[in-house]
Amino acid sequence: MECSTRQEGKFMIVTLAGEVDLHYSPEARKQILAQLNNNYHVLVDLSGVEYIDSSGIASLVEGFQLARSKQLEFGLVGVSEAARQVLELARLDKVFQIKPTIAEFIDH
Amino acid sequence: MSQTLIKKKFKAHTFQLKQLRDWVRESAGKAGLADDRIEQVVIGVNEACMNIIEHAYHKTSGDIIFEVIQEPGKIIFQLTDFAEAVDSSCIKSRELDDIRPGGLGVHFIHEVMDKVEYLSGKDGKGNTIKMIITLT
Numbered sequence: 001m002e003c004s005t006r007q008e009g010k011f012m013i014v015t016l017a018g019e020v021d022l023h024y025s026p027e028a029r030k031q032i033l034a035q036l037n038n039n040y041h042v043l044v045d046l047s048g049v050e051y052i053d054s055s056g057i058a059s060l061v062e063g064f065q066l067a068r069s070k071q072l073e074f075g076l077v078g079v080s081e082a083a084r085q086v087l088e089l090a091r092l093d094k095v096f097q098i099k100p101t102i103a104e105f106i107d108h
Numbered sequence: 109m110s111q112t113l114i115k116k117k118f119k120a121h122t123f124q125l126k127q128l129r130d131w132v133r134e135s136a137g138k139a140g141l142a143d144d145r146i147e148q149v150v151i152g153v154n155e156a157c158m159n160i161i162e163h164a165y166h167k168t169s170g171d172i173i174f175e176v177i178q179e180p181g182k183i184i185f186q187l188t189d190f191a192e193a194v195d196s197s198c199i200k201s202r203e204l205d206d207i208r209p210g211g212l213g214v215h216f217i218h219e220v221m222d223k224v225e226y227l228s229g230k231d232g233k234g235n236t237i238k239m240i241i242t243l244t
Contacts, residue, residue, distance in 0.1 A: 019126060019129075021122070021125045021126065021154065021158075022122045022125060022158050022161070022162075023122035023123050023125055023126075051129070051150075053125075053151070053154055053155060053158065053213075054155055054158070054210070054212040054213045054216055055158065057212060058209035058210045058212070059209070061207060061208065061209045062209045064207075065207075065208070065209075082147070085147070085148075085151075086151065086216075089151070089215075089216055089219055089220070090204070090212050090215070090216070091204045092207075095207060
């Protein structure tokens with residue numbers, strides 16, 4: 001898994017790529033929660049995700065909940081087919097804010 | 109007549125999950141499953157293995173055996189551990205409306221597999237999960 005962060009406008013973009021499984025999801029969780037704890041609005045870019053398991057999904061849910069408790073924005077961008085399949089299995093595809101591009105969050 | 113398509117023994121550690129997923133893809137392809145079905149099976153077997161690492165071995169060391177057995181009309185994806193026997197009545201998913209981290213693995217397994225069976229070892233040691241795909 002690759003995990004990187006960059007800022008675009010008011011958002012901190014956390015980009016996850018490759019295989020987000022139980023071996024790597026603690027790193028994804030750490031990055032997502034760190035940005036929220038620094039009071040950034042967070043978008044997680046999943047366009048390069050080839051595989052994500054329930055532990056990776058749990059990291060996103062934890063981010064979603066922390067953002068809500070801190071009244072910060074949290075969304076998913078460019079969700080890959082592999083990630084969408086798992087979000088749908090978890091019935092979370094209607095829970096998260098999901099948009100194809102970062103621009104659509106920024107322009108909103 | 110049954111045929112074992114693959115049998116592998118590996119350490120119960122998260123770094124093995126990628127290798128396990130590759131074995132699942134290889135054996136499910138050999139069994140003739142379609143690509144989208146293979147990816148569903150990969151999700152189920154990966155989650156079952158995560159549960160063994162986290163909840164059977166509690167992230168301590170141990171061995172897992174992965175087998176894929178083709179029988180007339182079905183394919184069995186099977187994981188066996190040698191940890192303390194787990195009470196299968198305690199293996200439950202969370203309610204999906206209860207949005208919180210975790211508790212999704214068992215739901216994923218049951219969602220992608222046609223049938224799931226849990227077996228315990230005779231002397232209180234060991235567990236086997238059989239995840240069955242029915243061939244139509």
